[in-house]
Amino acid sequence: MTFDAMTTSPVESMNSHMKKFYKVNGKNSISRSVQIMTEGADERVDNILKKSQRELQMSVIGSKLPDAHLFSRKCVFMLHYQFDIRKKHKCAMIADHSWLVWNFEVPSFERDKYGLEESFPRFLNVFQVNLVAIGNQSFLQCDCRLYTRCGIPCCHVFKVTDTLSREMIAIQHWKAFPVYYGSDNSNLSKSLMRKVIWQESNECSGTPISSSIKKNCYRMLSGKLSSEMIYPILCDDVTSLDYRKANYVVSTKNTVTMKQLNEHFSLVTQEVGETST
């Protein structure tokens, strides 16, 4: 659904395209016209598919992920995106096992002739990542629930761990899964089935992590004595203003737009300026 659909112009342009480009007209029967249209649609879908497969393949070939060969191509492609985008996020540790992660860099509109960017509401999100332990296993739970939906850690979890290891990826994304799952007399198949059952019993627990990854989550505390633990502890690139902005968005339950946030903070700065003079 687009805003364009409020007018008939897309329909008219499609009509014109079909008449001129596909030569669908009164001289052809309905079945011939439909055939011409579907052939055109097939060709377009095919081109899009080939383009995305090329992109996917390039990303997989150039992958520097340590265990990339173990996972399906689509999984590696998605992991790359989530892992790389973590660098655009800011992070603050707010309690012993909790972090806030956010990215307020909203992309600009291209060729914005009519200044739509100004009036288009773009909401900001701050996500909370919590470390929880169930038995001996630790999990990172993020508000965005990407892991529960897709079995792949989100950029917020990657921001906290700053690294990736194989146990963080759901077993369904492993190359061995479609080949061995359910095959008779195979030990690997039994292991895969046990893993699936384990995953299902921890379905909503979040991303499973190893003890070394867990250690890495607390890297910003290194060199600090326990008596110095005054939260929040901000990542190196996070200013106190960044953190105040994130906290403001959290206080409104992520219902603030970029414009409202900027207005709120310009008012606060003005008030501080007036009281100090």
Ligand SMILES: [Zn+2]
């Ligand atoms: Zn997340």
